[in-house]
Amino acid sequence: MDLSPRPSDSVTRTLVDGGDRTVSSRAFTDPEVFALEQATVFKKSWLYVGHRSQLKNKGDFVQTYAGTIPLLLCLDDNGEFNAFANVCSHRGGRICQVESGNASKFVCPYHNWTYNNRGDLMIVPRQASPGFDKSKWHLRKAARVATYRDLIFCTFDEGAVSLEDYLGDMKWYLDLLLNSSAAGTEVSAGTHRSFVRCNWKMPAEQFGSDNWHFQGVHGSMGKLGRRNENPLSADSFHAWTAEGHMLICIAPKVDAPSAYTFYVDELKAKAQLSDKQHRLLRSTLVVTIFPNLSFVYFPGLCSIRVWHPKSPGETELWSWALYNKDAPDLVKDSIRTQVTRMFSPTGMLEQDDLEIWSRLESNLMAMPPDFRLCYEFGAGEAPPARPYPGKTASLQSDTPAFEFYRRWADLLAEADRQ
């Protein structure tokens, strides 16, 4: 038996240590780790690339990113979604310049190589190259594209499990946000885009697992009486899954009727959700779908957001308001306004997060590489019994966050072994 340590084991143990539940600061700062996670985590996972409401007509497209890869998501003439790199096979030109639109073909402005909206090379203006096979030079395509409810995901891994299996137990919670009406959901026109001056994992972690930061970072809104949460309720908990997804659910402190809660009550009559799910629509829900898709929901506010990695210390946040397609205009307008005032580059909650994260990043960059972060809290706790899907933990526990990093490290290590 070969007992010599494999590089994968050392990577895993060095970056994420299950013994003392620590994570190396290098996970957030090291360019080599960043490159490795692009080749593993972002290659192997299902990545959110768009919402069905952004692609209504054949030929509609939007630009996004899959990890660092500039991506085009297109609805082709057969009504199928296609995802491929916005990067010409010839010299790497950007074949599509605008953020969204409608097109049946994309012409690279550099040498006019022309592709259809499935990513196949159709025309090369200079014809005379004997034996040149256009079919070889299609754009870099995602291996698979799939939808859950109205969300569109792609993966670059041929062997990935199905999207439904990937989402696993978290589907039950996503349905709260995506399936409270049979009409489905839509996202706002217009995208909030923010520079986030930290590693993409810091916000992804916080969004699914950090109830604790509310008291500190968002103390200002608490002091102004703008928060309605009861962390001690039996309906307040963390949930997480082995796939690295995580969720914070905090029950309301008081029943606060609003136009939105009346709307939620009406939805109940249509019975799209179970009673148990319906009750949680009064809660604060904050979710991360591994690796970099997050949601934040309060009654009357819902934001869907992607943390696009740019470099170890730089992330770009793209976010949208999310609401039911058949919600009254009053409800949609109010959600858009609340998202803008709370979770946007000018948002009264987001601003303080962005500030704190940028301080974390500059501190970690400045510390020696043996500096490790503590995820020990909750390690010894007996998981609270909660009648909800997934594994659960108390709101005080760092277990969901640590499991996010364990999943991340497993993916780094898996690719190392190949």
Place this chain on the structure above:
Amino acid sequence: MTDDVERLLYHEAHLLDSGMFHEWLKLMAPDLRYWAPVRAEVSRKQEAEDESQRLPLFDETKQSLDLRVSRLDTGLAWVEIPPTRTRRFVSNIHAENDANGVVNVRSNFIVFRSRGFTEQWLIVGCREDRWTKSDAWLLRERKITLDHCTIDNLSVLL
């Protein structure tokens, strides 16, 4: 009139750069609309067509601006502890009266911001205002067009 408007905008800039936000709020009309469209990476024509339908960057009333200032007063709004240093330059002022006693004012701005020991940014844009004057000047509407598609944490008022 342009002289008056110029003095008004310079006074407003001074209040904001000095952190005199409560004084600044007194310039805001009770029925104020204060908003900023999000920019899009599309043609000029398409951007103009879709502007009002896109999720805005600011969508404020007098009440919500009051809340923003109250938040700064809590001593817990970390994005402004210690406060961002700002210095704003207002220029290219164009003012004209409309028939209803409203003065329409267009102005460009550059705001220099700095935080911490070393961080610094510029934010650049145009404001289209509707002001009225009875006893005092009051801002009825402000549309802020920022010349940035991706925005750095924006905790300052414009």
